[in-house]
Amino acid sequence: MSAEAPTAEGVLEYLIKSIVEQPDEVRIETSGDERCTFSVTVADGDMGRVIGRRGRVANAIRTIVRAAAVRDETEIDVDFVD
Amino acid sequence: MEWIETTGTTLDEAKERALDRLGVAEDEMEVEVLVEGSRSMFGLRKTEARLRARVRPTSPRPKVERRDRNRRNGQKGQGRNGQKGRGRNDGQQSGRQSGGQGGKQSGSQAGGRDGGQNGDRKPAEERSEGRSRRGGRGRGGRSSDGNTSGNAAGGRQADEMAAQKAEANETSGRGGREKGSATEPVRENGRGSGRERAEVEAMDLQTQARITEEFVQGLLDKMGLEARVASTIEEDRLTVEAQGLNLGLAIGQRGETVRAITELSRTLVQRSSDGQADGSLTVDIGGYRERRRTFLADFARTQAEAVLEDGHPRALEPMGAADRKVVHDTIAEIDGLSTTSEGSDADRRVVISVSSN
Numbered sequence: 001m002s003a004e005a006p007t008a009e010g011v012l013e014y015l016i017k018s019i020v021e022q023p024d025e026v027r028i029e030t031s032g033d034e035r036c037t038f039s040v041t042v043a044d045g046d047m048g049r050v051i052g053r054r055g056r057v058a059n060a061i062r063t064i065v066r067a068a069a070v071r072d073e074t075e076i077d078v079d080f081v082d
Numbered sequence: 083m084e085w086i087e088t089t090g091t092t093l094d095e096a097k098e099r100a101l102d103r104l105g106v107a108e109d110e111m112e113v114e115v116l117v118e119g120s121r122s123m124f125g126l127r128k129t130e131a132r133l134r135a136r137v138r139p140t141s142p143r144p145k146v147e148r149r150d151r152n153r154r155n156g157q158k159g160q161g162r163n164g165q166k167g168r169g170r171n172d173g174q175q176s177g178r179q180s181g182g183q184g185g186k187q188s189g190s191q192a193g194g195r196d197g198g199q200n201g202d203r204k205p206a207e208e209r210s211e212g213r214s215r216r217g218g219r220g221r222g223g224r225s226s227d228g229n230t231s232g233n234a235a236g237g238r239q240a241d242e243m244a245a246q247k248a249e250a251n252e253t254s255g256r257g258g259r260e261k262g263s264a265t266e267p268v269r270e271n272g273r274g275s276g277r278e279r280a281e282v283e284a285m286d287l288q289t290q291a292r293i294t295e296e297f298v299q300g301l302l303d304k305m306g307l308e309a310r311v312a313s314t315i316e317e318d319r320l321t322v323e324a325q326g327l328n329l330g331l332a333i334g335q336r337g338e339t340v341r342a343i344t345e346l347s348r349t350l351v352q353r354s355s356d357g358q359a360d361g362s363l364t365v366d367i368g369g370y371r372e373r374r375r376t377f378l379a380d381f382a383r384t385q386a387e388a389v390l391e392d393g394h395p396r397a398l399e400p401m402g403a404a405d406r407k408v409v410h411d412t413i414a415e416i417d418g419l420s421t422t423s424e425g426s427d428a429d430r431r432v433v434i435s436v437s438s439n
Contacts, residue, residue: 011304018297018350049353053109057349063342067331068305 005036008069008076012038015061020046036069036076050080085136092119093131098430100135102423105407107348110362112138137362285355287320290363293354294322294347298365301343307332309367318361322347329368337374340367341402375408382412385434386419395435400425406432 009028017023025043030036042050051058062078069076086103090096097113104111112135119131291313299311302324309326324332333340344365351359364371378401385396398409406423409432413421420437423430 007304007306011301014300014304015346018300019346019353052349056345060342060345060349063334063338064301064346067334067339070331071306 005069005072005074005076007071008065009038011068012065012078015064016040016050019049022046036074037079038076039079039081041081047082085134087132087134089130089132091130093133096131096133099423100133101403102406102410104135104137105404106137106362110138111135284358284360287315287361290351290359291315291320291322293351294363294365297347297350298322298324298343302332305332320361321364321366323366332367333370337370340370378405378408379412382409386413386416389419389434389436393436395433397433398431400429400431
């Protein structure tokens with residue numbers, strides 16, 4: 001039985017798609033048993049946007065998605081896959 | 083905006099101080115190094131680093147990146163601004179769409195034509211150029227009249243920026259840009275210089291408000307929170323605020339989620355405006371920032387009294403730049419005390435002490 005975090009995933013997708021240039025290229029994979037791990041893939045040119053300078057954008061995204069995961073009563077990780 | 087001067091043993095330290103005093107995020111600050119500062123062989127300080135800084139009236143980002151993005155934008159069409167529906171646009175459809183809008187928007191007779199009806203089978207790249215041209219025109223033809231000496235790339239960049247700007251304004255629904263409809267096409271005639279880029283009109287606060295409101299509202303919806311989002315604009319400060327019950331989730335421990343949402347909102351606005359967003363943007367959720375400000379000011383005053391009483395300095399808990407600014411400002415109103423910031427990054431804290439003079 002794998003973990004699910006629908007609210008967190010919805011929020012993650014919303015945030016990433018708001019920020020990238022090519023929302024169609026956004027892929028989010030979910031893995032993990034007790035703890036959900038989202039692996040985010042974006043178009044080549046968009047990775048920098050999602051990470052931001054010194055990872056600030058990425059960290060902001062993680063913070064918000066973790067907050068959203070409270071709704072799903074679970075904890076999550078977000079990985080950005082290059 | 084006023085310039086301030088700060089010093090430090092290193093440039094980083096001087097910069098941190100400037101951030102404190104201005105109370106803004108790093109990318110909202112404009113810095114000029116006055117003295118680099120140097121150290122002797124044994125690490126003893128020789129000269130202090132000195133710089134001057136101010137809140138950026140606009141926050142330009144590297145130009146190369148800008149151009150790249152515009153080009154890409156041209157290919158996949160516009161849509162930096164609306165979150166919704168952006169994903170559905172394929173290049174052609176949206177190219178045409180932006181062509182039509184550009185024409186209408188710049189109020190120029192040729193505007194809609196080459197991007198829209200005429201240019202229907204043009205490659206995406208060309209279409210984006212068509213768009214740029216219109217944008218330049220819509221802007222009042224400043225670039226065509228002004229500078230004929232700049233290089234081609236510069237002109238193109240300026241045009242493209244103008245195009246984006248035009249787009250941004252257009253989506254905002256406020257006409258405002260019609261004044262242009264200059265007669266001669268920018269590309270044939272004028273090549274804007276690099277300098278001119280800075281003159282491109284910045285995104286106004288109303289547009290920023292609209293983008294941010296939409297983003298925050300959408301986010302809170304996704305989080306399953308019910309809130310009403312509204313904006314207030316005071317001089318050059320935009321505050322977008324979400325009100326509702328049980329917004330704690332979107333506030334987070336010590337406001338970390340509020341800060342993250344603010345960070346992303348700023349990123350979004352800067353990107354939508356191509357780095358030309360005016361003023362400062364703050365997002366507040368459920369009145370958190372206001373409560374925090376009141377609490378911090380009270381707390382700082384209590385600490386100040388203690389320092390005045392026994393003369394011992396007090397170091398407060400580590401805080402973000404905005405919070406530190408509240409403390410600095412509060413203490414500045416009290417005679418006989420001064421504040422400094424110590425530590426770096428997440429460990430940075432304000433120290434209240436008795437003024438030395």
